[in-house]
Amino acid sequence: MRALVFEEFGGPLTVRSVPEPRPAPDGVVVQVGASGICRSDWHGWSGHDPDVVLPHVPGHELAGTVAAVGERVRSWSVGDRVTVPFVCACGHCPPCREGAGQVCLDQTQPGFTHWGSLAELVALDAADVNLVALPEGMPFATAAGLGCRFATAFRAVTGVGRVVPGEWVAVHGCGGVGLSAVQVAVAAGARVVAVDVSPGALELAAACGAEHLVDGAGDVPAAVAELTGGGAHVSLDALGAAVTCLNSIRSLRRRGRHVQVGLLPPAVGRPEVPMELVIAGELAVLGSHGMAAADYPAMLSLIEAGRLHPELLVTRRLGLDDAGAALAAVGREPGIAVVTSF
Structure with a gap:
């Protein structure tokens, strides 16, 4: 063959x-x-x-x-x-x-x-x-x-992130998993902030229903907090990089849920997890694998x-x-x- x-x-x-x-x-x-x-x-x-x-x-x-x-x-x-x-x-x-x-x-x-x-x-x-x-x-x-x-994003949003109607969802990285997550979150009744460094990827995120688009090269947590009135209820790192993982966690409001979807093999660098924020805000840090x-x-x-x-x-x-x-x-x-x- x-x-x-x-x-x-x-x-x-x-x-x-x-x-x-x-x-x-x-x-x-x-x-x-x-x-x-x-x-x-x-x-x-x-x-x-x-x-x-x-x-x-x-x-x-x-x-x-x-x-x-x-x-x-x-x-x-x-x-x-x-x-x-x-x-x-x-x-x-x-x-x-x-x-x-x-x-x-x-x-x-x-x-x-x-x-x-x-x-x-x-x-x-x-x-x-x-x-x-x-x-x-x-x-x-x-x-x-x-x-x-698509299946990975579906379970990450609905099964692990437990998104409910009216919640704010931030999606960091709008490749295949991220765009799928945008679409699934919107279908679940959430309001979505999409984050990426590529204008083309952000355009596709908007077509999938994202309400706000954020340039990933800027101060992402500050932008998400302003757009959502205090931070996302659920934030997903759909790329798998140290910076997107950190931005995702820092984009959450109190008692928010971070879902790590993108792979983070040691070869690409281990992220610094701000545990002081996790403790003070009672944040949930969750993994989702297919x-x-x-x-x-x-x-x-x-x-x-x-x-x-x-x-x-x-x-x-x-x-x-x-x-x-x-x-x-x-x-x-x-x-x-x-x-x-x-």
């Missing part, structure tokens, strides 16, 4: 022929219809993820058609249209038994623990636990963004009802031959890039 491959961290990304995967007894192989290009893929290529073994095929945001089924799979058949969370849970460990597969103790992640979806075919583990059936008529390009960015397959129905129902529009976030459709350049340049263009031809 054709796949995007790199053999050294930060090195060339080339498309070449590699062996096709076979399904594990409890897994499937999916013919990839679309695969997003995400900042997490950039982290893996850059050498920030210890699970990545070279040579490697990146890609973890995917949708497609089941092409082969392992002998122990009961719920899925060849031809089914599916997507999958970027965390593939085992289904058996204590977190999985508690319904928290997104923090599974024995998780696998396509594009990190094994070869990913920037290829014609991808193997997925524990299919009966992890696969999600796509609604009829949902294009693969739209569905590809659900497994990481969303388990069992939690997808609520999100999918809102998409089908027309209250959420993940398709609006897909701004570029690429061929596999263009994926390497797009991955290396993640963050330089606003919106979501999706590979739709292989």
Whole structure:
């Protein structure tokens, strides 16, 4: 099959022929219809993820058609249209038994623990636990963004941040996760302040419903406090950088909730957390790591009802031959890039 491959961290990304995967007894192989290009893929290529073994095929945001089924799979058949969370849970460990597969103790992640979806075919583990059936008529390009960015934002806003109507939400970083968070927060009835250094990203945030736009190069906490009358109820670092993490926490009002969504691998620098503010303001500092397959129905129902529009976030459709350049340049263009031809 054709796949995007790199053999050294930060090195060339080339498309070449590699062996096709076979399904594990409890897994499937999916013919990839679309695969997003995400900042997490950039982290893996850059050498920030210890699970990545070279040579490697990146890609973890995917949708497609089941092409082969392992002998122990009961719920899925060849031809089914599916997507999958970027965390593939085992289904058996204590977190999985508690319904928290997104923090599974024995998780696998396509594009990190094994070869990913920037290829014609991808193997997925524990299919009966992890696969999600796509609604009829949902294009693969739209569905590809659900497994990481949109689903991650949905749970961060609704499940972890517990946003309620009328609250102020600040979103720091308006890439794929941030724009998704803006859209989800607005649908939840919140008022949103979007923060970014890119005018193009802020324009997209406004199109997703952000009420106020803030230049991330300025005094962000002061701007958010002024616009919201004292600070955000919920603030999300959707980028994953020391400055956005700090700004997010400092943008909160008393008893506010900070949600860390963007990855903060040690290689990009550890943030300073102002614990004196956390204590004095009784702030909550929370982490959010994807969303388990069992939690997808609520999100999918809102998409089908027309209250959420993940398709609006897909701004570029690429061929596999263009994926390497797009991955290396993640963050330089606003919106979501999706590979739709292989």
